[in-house]
Amino acid sequence: MAERKREKRDPEQRRAEILAAAFACFAERGFAATRMEDVAARAGIAKGTVYLHFPDKERLFIDLVSGIASPILGEVGGMVEKDAIPARAAVAMFYSIFKREVLETERRHLLRLILAEGPMFPVVTEFYYREIITKGLAILRIVLARAAARGELRNPAVADVPQLVMAPALMSIVWATLFEGYEHLHAQKLFDTFLDTLFVPQGGAI
Amino acid sequence: MAERKREKRDPEQRRAEILAAAFACFAERGFAATRMEDVAARAGIAKGTVYLHFPDKERLFIDLVSGIASPILGEVGGMVEKDAIPARAAVAMFYSIFKREVLETERRHLLRLILAEGPMFPVVTEFYYREIITKGLAILRIVLARAAARGELRNPAVADVPQLVMAPALMSIVWATLFEGYEHLHAQKLFDTFLDTLFVPQGGAI
Amino acid sequence: MAERKREKRDPEQRRAEILAAAFACFAERGFAATRMEDVAARAGIAKGTVYLHFPDKERLFIDLVSGIASPILGEVGGMVEKDAIPARAAVAMFYSIFKREVLETERRHLLRLILAEGPMFPVVTEFYYREIITKGLAILRIVLARAAARGELRNPAVADVPQLVMAPALMSIVWATLFEGYEHLHAQKLFDTFLDTLFVPQGGAI
Amino acid sequence: MAERKREKRDPEQRRAEILAAAFACFAERGFAATRMEDVAARAGIAKGTVYLHFPDKERLFIDLVSGIASPILGEVGGMVEKDAIPARAAVAMFYSIFKREVLETERRHLLRLILAEGPMFPVVTEFYYREIITKGLAILRIVLARAAARGELRNPAVADVPQLVMAPALMSIVWATLFEGYEHLHAQKLFDTFLDTLFVPQGGAI
DNA sequence: GATGAATGAGCATTCATTCAT
DNA sequence: AATGAATGAATGCTCATTCAT
Incomplete structure (x- = not known):
């Protein structure tokens, strides 16, 4: 009882x-x-x-979607600090954190929620743009600019379109959400392949 | 009136x-x-x-989401036929068709619909995987393999992860759907930058 | 075509x-x-x-229910004319006509319709009371009175409650409508048994 | 208010x-x-x-129609027990209980409901056949067989068609439902007249 | 006359929200 | 604070009726 x-x-x-x-x-x-x-x-x-x-369903949703994102940012921010490490390592860490904190977490459903409900909840969209996208892109921009300056990028123009670096992450989530049941996508391989494409080889030789 | x-x-x-x-x-x-x-x-x-x-709302939705995709495929398929044209041109055409037929059309909202309602309508997800994703990836795989063989790819491993090529397209839609109101993303520039990163320069000069 | x-x-x-x-x-x-x-x-x-x-569904129903009954009356009416025939034969004929014209016809569903929709269509109820019940009872009353006078009834008081004679007919329809699928009711036997109960035996024998 | x-x-x-x-x-x-x-x-x-x-309208109906019948049965069942009392008294009690519990109650509308909705709710029809009709007829059969054996019936064959005894009860309900507004039917008189027809007079004389 | 696409009032059912306990 | 019965606005779907063809 x-x-x-x-x-x-x-x-x-x-x-x-x-x-x-x-x-x-x-x-x-x-x-x-x-x-x-x-x-x-x-x-x-x-x-x-x-x-x-x-107070109501709507507010529950907004508080939820806003609150769940906050914790992600911190670690990523640190990436930019370390001037010393090669850009490739920084971006690799970006993907790594993303994988650990989002893709392999329940948080991977966030994108779906935001995309799906965005038009009904502009507050949420704006929040994400301001708190996540803006900050994420800023960090990438810095890292990529540095890489371009150091000649680490095969195509320095990438530094102007940091969204390109986010694209594989996006793909990994969308795939995981929709198609993982039909065909497996190896996210790490996706990221690594992209890194190998983006950065000039580090020639451990000579 | x-x-x-x-x-x-x-x-x-x-x-x-x-x-x-x-x-x-x-x-x-x-x-x-x-x-x-x-x-x-x-x-x-x-x-x-x-x-x-x-007959009912559900069927309206399914018929809708299924029917709206069909027309896209045709043209893309042609891409693979032309063995002669350089891979870069083929992929550029892929983005171009995508831009013209999806991104700049009302069809750009499709992704949102599918992503949002996917879990409730597995039929739809499966349809898209089978009719769009599978076919699109198959085409890309062929084109990329050809490019790799010809030494057109900076990183031949890309041929194994054709999703990488789809990623910028995905990003362009998601951005257009969610953040275009806050900050403009130049899709063509995104695609071109990626193409420049993906393929070895064609060096018309000397 | x-x-x-x-x-x-x-x-x-x-x-x-x-x-x-x-x-x-x-x-x-x-x-x-x-x-x-x-x-x-x-x-x-x-x-x-x-x-x-x-003009509308309601009128279709009313016209229908009214029209379907009319033809029944004629023959029954003749029963009363023949003063000569024994009352038992007359009542037997009543059941016989009822069986042939109603019970074994689609018309057997009429009762259900009238009973079911009666409260919604008082016109119909009134029509049936006036056109069928009243007339049927009147005929039975005459026949039973005659029978009582002739000593043909075991219980002459039946002549005052002609509904009693209608009861087995009612039972036969209700049973046919509801329970025939579960258990067969032999309508003729029901009628004959009732006739044997109602009337004094005719004893053709000395 | x-x-x-x-x-x-x-x-x-x-x-x-x-x-x-x-x-x-x-x-x-x-x-x-x-x-x-x-x-x-x-x-x-x-x-x-x-x-x-x-859960829904249909279930409300079924629960309703099923539940309303149950209480009726109990008392009637007792009738059969008393072997001592004359059959006529038993049947009279049957009508009496019926009158008190059904005819003079809101339950008199039950027949209409069952008859009207029977085809749409076979469950209900079956329930009534199994729970009410079957049991009622069984009781009547026993009582009538006993009566026949004792020579109380004017026509012993009635024992084989117990539905005949139910018929006046049926008539009383149908009349009450449809025609009582136009012409009164004295149910008790109907029952008594039937009883007088069914059973041999009890000769209280001498 | 005959047709059946179009209309919109009507009803079963759901669910966010309230509030007496 | 916590509960969950009660509420009633909202919505999917039906179907009697109309009317352009």
């Missing part, structure tokens, strides 16, 4: 649990097709309880 | 009008958030009329 | 065809669950054509 | 209220013509609340 009813909790923890449940639901079915009751059930609480932490 | 009521039409034309309206609506708001009445209104017809052409 | 389209017909015949189709449909599914299109399809005509003969 | 809003209730009681309201509605207008909103309104609750207790 000890059905852990009316379990009280640290509000912050409760909030986090709801966000986690909400993310799983939204990622699975999209915003419109997710029922608040699904979220509650997944969080192991009652429907009404969700409303004690979020 | 030209109320054009009870306008009869060629069934095929009517069907096409509905599909066009539906595409606009679905692209704008997603499957769940689109009301059949919206579609009808956009097509300038009554709610019930939609059901004379499609 | 000779798809007998836009077949013109004698209006009366067309009307009759529609009524027949409508009866089949209404009997099968009831008023509300019958679609005008079903009726049209069953009559082998287009939806709109029904409306050339009946 | 005592708007008694958001009144919470014992679930069982709520369910019973809905069933009662549903019965009234279905009895009045039939299955198809009854709107769930009517049911809700009649139960004094909101539309959605009905769905907290029944």
Whole structure:
């Protein structure tokens, strides 16, 4: 009978649990097709309880999508600091962090959510542009400019189109989301092949 | 007010009008958030009329998403035939067709639809994998293999990961869909830069 | 190609065809669950054509239910005339006509229709009370009174409750409609047993 | 205006209220013509609340029609036990219970419902055949066989067609449902007259 | 007359949100 | 705080009826 009813909790923890449940639901079915009751059930609480932490479904979504991104940035930022390391290593690390933190995480569903619900939630799109894209591109721009200056790039013009470097990452997510079930895409190979294409060989010889 | 009521039409034309309206609506708001009445209104017809052409919302969506892709394939396929032309030109043509037929068309919203609704409509995902991705990759694989054999690729390993060539196209759509309002991405420049990175310079000079 | 389209017909015949189709449909599914299109399809005509003969669904139903009963009465009425024949024979004939004209005909579904839709169509109920019940009871009353006077009834009080004589007929229809599939009810035996109960044995023997 | 809003209730009681309201509605207008909103309104609750207790309209109907019959059976069954009492008294009790429990109750509308919706709900028909008809006939068969053996029946053959005994009950309901407004039928008289016809007089004289 | 595409009111059902407990 | 029954607006779909052909 000890059905852990009316379990009280640290509000912050409760909030986090709801966000986690909400993310799983939204990622699975999209915003419109997710029922608040699904979220509650997944969080192991009652429907009404969700409303004690979020005023409505829309706000739950926005808080969720915004909050989930923040942690990613930190590490990536460090990349730019180290002037010493070769650009190729920096970009490789970029992919590596992306792989570890996004592609191989539940966060890989984020893109789908943002892309899918973007038009309905401009706030979210803007948030991502401002907080993630802008910062990511800025970092890449710096790293690529440095690489170009050092002659590490086969095509220095790449430094002007840092989106090109993001493209394989994007592809890896989209593929993982849609087609992984039909055919496996080896993300690391995709990244490495791109790195080999982007950068002049490091000639360990002589 | 030209109320054009009870306008009869060629069934095929009517069907096409509905599909066009539906595409606009679905692209704008997603499957769940689109009301059949919206579609009808956009097509300038009554709610019930939609059901004379499609049995239900789901089928309207599937027929729509499936039908809209078909026309794309034809032209791309021709690319592979011409053995004579340089690989770079072939890939450039691939991007060009993509730009003309998808990126600069309403079809650019397709990716969003597929990505967003994929999990709810596995039929659609499978259709796209089978009809578009598989065929597109096959073509690229042939072209790239040929290029590798001819020494046209800076990194011949690219021939094994044709998804790499698709990545910039993907990026161009995602950017156009989400961030174009905040910052312009010059798709042609993206493609050209990538081509310059991918292929060894043709050195017309000396 | 000779798809007998836009077949013109004698209006009366067309009307009759529609009524027949409508009866089949209404009997099968009831008023509300019958679609005008079903009726049209069953009559082998287009939806709109029904409306050339009946102003609306309700009127189709009323005309139908009213019209289908009329033919029954005639023969029964004759029963009362023949003063000479024994009451038992007259009542037997009543059941016989009922069996032949109603129970073993599609008309057996009439009761269901009237009972089911009665509250929604008081006109129909009233019509049946006035045209069928009243007349049928009147005839039975005369026959039974005569029988009582002649000492043919085991219980002369039956002459005051002619509904009692109708009851087995009612039972035969209800049973045929609902339970015949589970267990057979031999209507003739039901009637004969009732006749044997109702009337004093005729004892042809000394 | 005592708007008694958001009144919470014992679930069982709520369910019973809905069933009662549903019965009234279905009895009045039939299955198809009854709107769930009517049911809700009649139960004094909101539309959605009905769905907290029944998954859909069909199930509401089936549960309703099935549930309403159960209570009838009990008492009737006792009839057969008492071997001592004369068959006539037993059958008289049968009619009496029927009158009290069905004819003079809202349950008298049940026949209409079953007859009307039978073809659309075979489950219901089968339920009634199995639970009511079969059992009722079995009891009558026993009582009548006993009566025949004791020479209480004017026509012993009646014991083979127990439906004959049910017929007056059926007539009383159908009449009450359809024609009572036009002409009164004295049910007790109908039953008594039938009993007097069925059984040999009990000779209270001497 | 005959047709059947078009219309839109109508209804079953869902689900975000509220609130009495 | 937590619950979940209750609410009612919203939406997919149907079908009686109309009307251009």
